[in-house]
Amino acid sequence: MKRFSLLTLAAVVMFLAVGCAKPPEAEIGATQAEMDKARQAQAETWAANEFRGANEAMNAAQAEITAQNEKWFKNYDKAKELLSTAKADAAKAAEAAVANKEQAKNDADAAMIAADTAITTAEAALKVAPVTKDSKADLELFKNDLATLRSTLDAAKASFGSEDYKKALESANSVKDQATSIATQLEEAKAKRSGVKKH
Amino acid sequence: MAAGPLFFPLLRPYPENVPSARPEMSTPACPRLLLRLVTAGLSAALLSGCDQPPLVQIEAARKAMERAARAGGVVRAPAVCTAAQAALALAEAELRVQMKRSSWSRDYDEAAVLAGKALEAGRSCVAHAQAALDYRRGRAEAAIGDLQGAIARTTALARYVPDGEGIKSRILRASISLGEGRASFGHGLYERTEEAAARGRVQIATAVTEIDAFIDGYRADPRRRAWGRWITETVKDSRAGGKAVIIVDKLRRQLLVVRGDEDLASFEVDLGLGGMESKTRAGDAFTPEGRYKITEVRNPGQTRYYRALMLDYPNPDDVARFRAAQKAGSVPKNGRIGSNIEIHGKGGRDQDWTQGCVALSNDDMDTLVGLVAVGTSVTIVGMIPDGVLE
Numbered sequence: 001m002k003r004f005s006l007l008t009l010a011a012v013v014m015f016l017a018v019g020c021a022k023p024p025e026a027e028i029g030a031t032q033a034e035m036d037k038a039r040q041a042q043a044e045t046w047a048a049n050e051f052r053g054a055n056e057a058m059n060a061a062q063a064e065i066t067a068q069n070e071k072w073f074k075n076y077d078k079a080k081e082l083l084s085t086a087k088a089d090a091a092k093a094a095e096a097a098v099a100n101k102e103q104a105k106n107d108a109d110a111a112m113i114a115a116d117t118a119i120t121t122a123e124a125a126l127k128v129a130p131v132t133k134d135s136k137a138d139l140e141l142f143k144n145d146l147a148t149l150r151s152t153l154d155a156a157k158a159s160f161g162s163e164d165y166k167k168a169l170e171s172a173n174s175v176k177d178q179a180t181s182i183a184t185q186l187e188e189a190k191a192k193r194s195g196v197k198k199h
Numbered sequence: 200m201a202a203g204p205l206f207f208p209l210l211r212p213y214p215e216n217v218p219s220a221r222p223e224m225s226t227p228a229c230p231r232l233l234l235r236l237v238t239a240g241l242s243a244a245l246l247s248g249c250d251q252p253p254l255v256q257i258e259a260a261r262k263a264m265e266r267a268a269r270a271g272g273v274v275r276a277p278a279v280c281t282a283a284q285a286a287l288a289l290a291e292a293e294l295r296v297q298m299k300r301s302s303w304s305r306d307y308d309e310a311a312v313l314a315g316k317a318l319e320a321g322r323s324c325v326a327h328a329q330a331a332l333d334y335r336r337g338r339a340e341a342a343i344g345d346l347q348g349a350i351a352r353t354t355a356l357a358r359y360v361p362d363g364e365g366i367k368s369r370i371l372r373a374s375i376s377l378g379e380g381r382a383s384f385g386h387g388l389y390e391r392t393e394e395a396a397a398r399g400r401v402q403i404a405t406a407v408t409e410i411d412a413f414i415d416g417y418r419a420d421p422r423r424r425a426w427g428r429w430i431t432e433t434v435k436d437s438r439a440g441g442k443a444v445i446i447v448d449k450l451r452r453q454l455l456v457v458r459g460d461e462d463l464a465s466f467e468v469d470l471g472l473g474g475m476e477s478k479t480r481a482g483d484a485f486t487p488e489g490r491y492k493i494t495e496v497r498n499p500g501q502t503r504y505y506r507a508l509m510l511d512y513p514n515p516d517d518v519a520r521f522r523a524a525q526k527a528g529s530v531p532k533n534g535r536i537g538s539n540i541e542i543h544g545k546g547g548r549d550q551d552w553t554q555g556c557v558a559l560s561n562d563d564m565d566t567l568v569g570l571v572a573v574g575t576s577v578t579i580v581g582m583i584p585d586g587v588l589e
Contacts, residue, residue: 050278092278110397114345117404121352124411127418128359130453131583132462183352196464196566 047096054089111172118179256314263321275331283320342396361474426580481537505544
């Protein structure tokens with residue numbers, strides 16, 4: 001009888017412990033806070049992969065919580081684990097976003113300086129390019145191209161000011177490459193123009 | 200533990216005061232106890248033999264972390280590799296805890312799980328670190344390539360600026376930074392490579408700005424009106440007489456041969472090493488500016504500069520300028536105005552080296568001499584202003 005009472009008591013306690021398990025509200029709140037921090041750090045832009053991982057873990061946790069809520073005997077252990085993973089991933093995403101954004105800013109800045117140098121180099125090369133009657137049209141074209149590149153670089157600087165560092169970097173690199181190409185073409189034309197004109 | 204429940208029958212005392220329900224079936228206590236002991240012993244031996252420490256996995260995880268360390272793991276992929284280090288530490292700690300226990304109470308299940316996670320994290324750390332390393336190597340290589348190209352282009356431009364402007368020293372410093380960058384790259388120090396390249400780029404950016412500023416300043420020189428007028432007059436004379444004339448553009452290091460509105464030839468030239476000023480006196484190593492004529496053609500054997508076209512420097516304007524400089528005190532009273540200004544060979548050195556003459560390569564001199572003659576007009580200007588030669 002005594003044994004039967006003990007067994008019954010144990011069963012009731014177990015039933016109450018498992019059946020009355022509550023959703024991990026505290027963990028959900030803490031994870032959401034980390035996700036929000038990651039969003040504030042613009043992790044969706046600057047640490048997209050890491051943020052996607054955190055988001056997926058969060059979604060999986062929420063799906064698990066929903067599934068457990070439907071059950072008689074609820075067990076939120078797996079959900080807690082998923083929330084813990086999501087929280088850690090969100091923190092990593094926030095950290096990565098800050099670092100990546102700073103790197104992108106530095107890269108864009110360096111690229112714009114390099115682009116400016118490339119344009120100035122090409123402009124100087126244009127000013128000392130040999131003048132002949134037949135070179136006038138070509139030199140005029142290069143002059144217009146360099147003016148366009150200056151405008152593009154100004155637009156890149158505007159993007160930089162708006163913290164669109166990826167766009168600023170892409171534009172600046174393109175400007176640098178095109179300006180370098182013009183300088184190279186001027187150098188090659190100089191060599192070709194030397195000598196007697198062929199009529 | 201799986202073997203645990205088997206011990207309970209051994210631990211529970213056999214109830215000697217409880218009569219057997221089927222006395223005819225009761226077996227002696229001793230053989231039953233012996234059977235249980237043997238069964239338990241065999242089970243324990245079997246189970247302890249199956250529960251092995253996850254040493255292979257942990258060793259693999261350690262080797263992965265070593266590979267990651269060689270690729271600069273914690274520096275290049277800090278989040279992933281720090282987590283991998285932590286996972287390995289956890290697995291090793293759990294292993295140590297279990298190994299300290301008696302052999303019959305060890306349980307390596309948790310250690311095996313942790314070792315598996317540590318191995319997976321270690322492999323991820325290696326992959327991330329290697330990817331980051333490859334990325335940095337690419338950046339460093341591009342940075343060195345960019346700087347090398349920029350130095351070459353700037354060196355070519357520096358040719359148009361007189362020495363002593365500090366530009367050549369900037370180019371030299373940029374070249375030193377390039378060397379440092381290459382050395383760092385060779386040692387796999389890619390961040391240092393980029394830093395060295397960045398230092399070089401700063402020098403080049405300043406040098407290019409200074410070159411461009413000099414060129415702009417020269418192009419705005421008040422003498423450009425006189426230069427434009429001389430060229431216009433020279434071309435007009437050429438058009439009228441149908442004869443070839445020579446125009447030397449000092450800034451562009453260019454010698455043009457034109458006949459009326461027709462371009463006959465264009466050559467690169469080297470000038471006086473004194474700089475871009477106009478010659479005033481003997482020994483100043485400036486190339487003079489003004490309108491001159493060829494007075495004599497010297498062929499191989501008649502000049503130490505292969506071939507030469509002698510000019511009638513000083514012209515009346517040169518004499519007037521010399522006198523004015525003497526009066527102003529910038530030229531000593533016993534100073535000489537200079538002479539023997541020529542267009543000659545042994546040039547093509549891509550630098551200004553003469554004492555004021557205009558030098559061409561020997562091949563170009565061969566061509567030039569065929570286009571001109573004694574009496575050909577030679578107009579030397581600082582630069583041909585925009586729109587003058589249309």
